[in-house]
Amino acid sequence: MTTLELPSPRLEEWRWADMQALRAAADAEPRETGIDPADLFLDIEGPRLLFVDGVFEPAHSRPGRVQVTRLVAQTDHPLGQLAEGEGWSLTLGAQEAVTNIQIVHLGSGGESHVPARILLQEDAVASVVETYAGAGWANRLTQIVLGRGARLMRSVRLLQAGGFVSLRDEAEIGEAASLASIFLGAGNMGSRIDGALTLTGKGAFAEMGGALLTSGTQKQEAAVAVRHENVEGTSRQLWRAVAADRSVASLAARVEVARGAQQTDGEQSLRGLLLQRSATVNLKPELEIFADDVKCAHGATVGELDKRALFYLQSRGVTEARAKALLTRAFVADAMARIGEEAVRAAFEADADQWLEGAL
Template identity: 60%
Template sequence: MTLLTLPSNREEAWRWADTAAIATAAGSARAGGGPAHDHFLDLPGDRLLFVDGELHPSSRLHRAEPARVVATTHALGGRATDSGWALRLAPDAVADPVQIVHLSTGGENHAAAEIVLAENAAATVVETFVGNGWTNRFTRLSLGQAARLQRSVRLLQSDGFTSTRDEAELGAGASLVSVFLGAGQAGSRIDGHIALAGDAGYAEYGGVLLTRGEQRQECAVVVRHAEPNGQSRQIWRAVAADQSQASLAARVEVARHAQKTDGEQSLRGLLLNRTAAVNLKPELEIFADDVKCAHGATVGELDARALFYMESRGIPSARAKGLLTHAFVADALDHIADEQVRDAFLTDAGAWLEQAL
């Protein structure tokens, strides 16, 4: 049994990381899995089921393929070296949606993925995490000129911890839209480094974290503009109830010659109880002088005036709170392009809100 060495909270990049929860989840016993197939959406295309990090024989593969992927030096992602999957598209190819369900039955499991889209290729990837234990994933993304990738990720584990590390490189005119939803009961860390390495690249990287009880979820994302005319959007929303904690750290780096960069960060937290906490850390590091970059960060409670207005129009208090909170969450999830995928994410968020409010 290898010694589990985890980053220290004394490191700035890991200041809010719940390493104790990772260690506990890694040491949990295998308890068997539930009906993972229920989490596939009714979409065409590949269906990959990973059980404790291993590709299940019931998986349906057409475009995707099993693969061993070169890992990263990242503290958690570097553990994902044994197994995984890959999607590689030729120029101008368009793939049906690729769905991956990650089922963990306890203990720790690791796997990697590689998505390589050649010039003008387009793909949609939907991932769902369920079960318990420590599920750890590393994904390397490489988008050629004018390639387009829509990636949607649901973190629905009922217990334990889910950690993801993405490392992406975008070519000229390439587009990456990644949306996350943390609506399970497990702790989580969403970790990413997105490099706009070609002229006029576009990246959206954001989502929603929903926490309750004593749960902790966090994201730590860096978007680097290395070439001119790039655009990036980091739109994150967090809702925290009870004694839980959600933490959002988003950073934009603009290289000296990356002129005409347009970068936006929007980090917003909503407290359902004053005993909960939302930590926000937006950062801009800009070395170019002809850019348009902005960030906003706010944490608060539901707008009392809006609640009063709705209640004065005959809407019950609980219903009014639900509508306002749902609108707050939908602001980030609306960036999912596929209507069926977006509806599924909104349904999961709605189910969480019904229990939390």
């Protein structure tokens, strides 16, 4: 059996990563999930693909323009380079559009690796919804190339009841192109969301953010780097973390502005909410700027629920549990509001509400 080589927590960029949980998930024996795959798809029209333990399942799929094919991982990322073999790809020509593509990943235990590749040519439009459920270690690599004026919306929800999900996103965003990726970690698994976005064209836009919700002894993490290489680029990193019990949520966001990338507009907003003082939220915003005509801002705060707001709601007849749920939902709402499709956004909000019912 090949020994699984994992990044060391002694490396700064992996200091918060829970490699022990990843290894335990990879070694777990498969077992029946009791989940009907049909229940994991949202009730929206569009292509559907199901992967069970990393293997494409045609019986519950209708790929449409999405191709199931073998892909070779072309990356130096230590986890991303493991994701090669059968995966999925989407290639759209100029001004073509395919929306509401659903990719569902269901795991029963052990490790699975699925690569994905998205190539949108000039002014092409696509939207993708990904769902992770079940158990085991789900390791994924998504590589994205957006041509001039192309637009891609990705919405990813992590709902596994256990195990670990590791996601590596690598994107090149061309002139006037737009990429928005929103993540919700509302399951009981460990996770690492890892992004490297490069704005190569003039006026490109990139957004990567979302909400991590943790409880028990769970650990979730997001580590994203956005690099501006051309003028008039805009990036947004808006992340929210809610931690209960003895859990840990960690957010690291980095913006790099290269020489010559003038008139860059970069924003980072990292906020953490502790439901109990035994929980931990780690925040690490970073800016590295080599241009002089830029507008970059970052903010990082960790706190507890506002006691005055709780008192106000209770004085109006709202129970303590309901008041906490309302304030916590409002805390993560701005991250979910970035999702473009109303039906998808409503599903993500329902997932967050279900987590809150169990945590509060």
